Amino acid sequence: MKIVVCVKQVPGTTEVKMNPETNTLIREGIPNVVNPFDLYAVEEALRLKERFGGTVTALCMGPPSAAEQLKEVISLGVDEAFLISNRAFAGADTLATAYTLSKAVEKVGDVDLVLCGKQAIDGDTAQVGPELAENLGWAHLTYVRKINDVTDGKLVAERMTDEGYERVELQLPALLTVVKEINEPRMPSLKGMMRAKKAEIPVWGPEDLGVEADRIGLNGSPTQVWKTFVPEHRVEGEIFTGEVSEQVKALVQRLIEKKIVSV
């Protein structure tokens, strides 16, 4: 089984802070990490390889520094990794990103399964996975919490829905986006870390992938950021203190006034 995992470099957002004076994000000194959801995809790919044999290839589209994130997944046991990086890819929205990644998956060749995290924690769009599947012409499932079986060119998986989950049979090749419930990611092994340290990460540019120039980067992106702004903070709340019974009575009274509780 030939598996591709897509990973993204994101800022470690647990440390995102706002500068109260300028109302902007403070990004200095924030380390980049592998998008946390992608680590579940990596883990699942490694487990499938252990069950069914095959190889795991990681792909990442991003700046040159994203080679670090690919090294990290090599330390976990990924066989090979390629960085898709070039100024021509900059400014890509999800459509252009998905198209570019689809050309990379085709370049890897004979891929049976692509795994992605359910979304990236910086953009939170959850769009690249399904858009990548569409570009490849493959079936896809989102929010996958379990891969039950892979046999005879078919895969059975459980996907989460708003009301529960569904067990679905898919024809391979296919793409799945996975949620954190699917597994518990492993830690890197010492051997893996040694391998990662020595690993050379090949970089693929537009010529390597044979992409159409008007479908990548800014020019291939239908959406444009028109403006960004800091959301308004809500008005000062009313804080009750004192005896529990008094606080509770005061709150219920306010909710009756606001007609939230009908009496």
Add this chain to the structure above:
Amino acid sequence: MGIRVLSDKCVGCKVCVSACPFGAITVVERKAVIGDACTLCGSCVPSCKFQAIELTRSEKVNTDLASYQGVWVFAEQREGRLAEVVLELLGEGRKLADTLGQELVAVLLGHDVAGLAGELIAYGADRVFLAEHPDLRHFLEDSYTQVLTDLIREHKPNIVLIGATAAGRSLAPRVAARVRTGLTADCTGLAIDPATLNLQQTRPAFGGNLMATILCPNHRPQMATVRPKVFKALARDDARQGEVVRVDLAKAVFDLKARILEVIKLQEGPSVNLQEANIIVSGGRGLCDPKNFKLVEDLAAVLGGAVGASRAVVDAGWVSYPHQVGQTGKTVGPKVYFACGIHGAIQHLAGMQSSDIIIAINKNPEAPIFKVATFGLVGDALEILPALTEEFKKAIG
């Protein structure tokens, strides 16, 4: 294509430095310099008072924009019941359609769902495309994408709105990629630019720290997924008139690469349906022990609300993941949100701060949760929760 600073216009005022969400701009010798961290997002361009930053992109228009007319709403249904977000989209879509002077269309896919068409009209639709086929009974990416894409190609809508539900977030990107247009995820604000008539799509970014307004100026349709509980549905008006157009699928053959083997609904029922709940009671680590989580469930039961949780207690195994609220869980916007013993990490706030009323219960008066609270109770959630449950019991009777 690219970005550059026009050095004859730049005065080195540094406004662009703080406008850049990626910290990519520095000022060297009183001129802005854009570094490698630039993602070409364009945030700096309008911030410059001197028009000194130029972002050039191919303005190739892929189509005759004016031939795309109408605001469409994807009418997601499950087992013959409309998802609530559909009614909210019709309410907001009505405003957009009226501003543009275009019609509001609901697109209803399913099997034996014709009875829902009247409801869609009563909630604001001028027209309903009704596509019925056995392969559409249950949501599947293959069949739904095919029908929706064919309809878009034939009728050329200007705007397509889809609820940001589990199904909607899987369908929308598939459709957008097939028709090769832009898609904005999880919008919390929609408006029409009076000058260009483009759709302004506003969404949270960076865990809600920053809002971004996105345009799709040169491609049609303009597509967006919209979070549930953000917009208001219109009052139902059964006297409203509308047209139901049946989509002919008699000869349709779907290339189905997926087959649903089993549909499992969670036993937990309404308490876990966070995104459609009017009231959510959430618990966090301040409850000290998993057995105390029952206090949260008791209050939710009295109020008929759903049960939420912080990431910390889900990770600790107190409650299951479908209850998790926050950046890596669900985004909710109920009328009332109770945060009980929840400190209020930015990731949690990102998932609940659009709630109408937020009630924070926490021992620590400095906890960040109080910064977003409408009402705050300072004290031990273990004492306050049972008292509150009793008081509500009395009030409700």
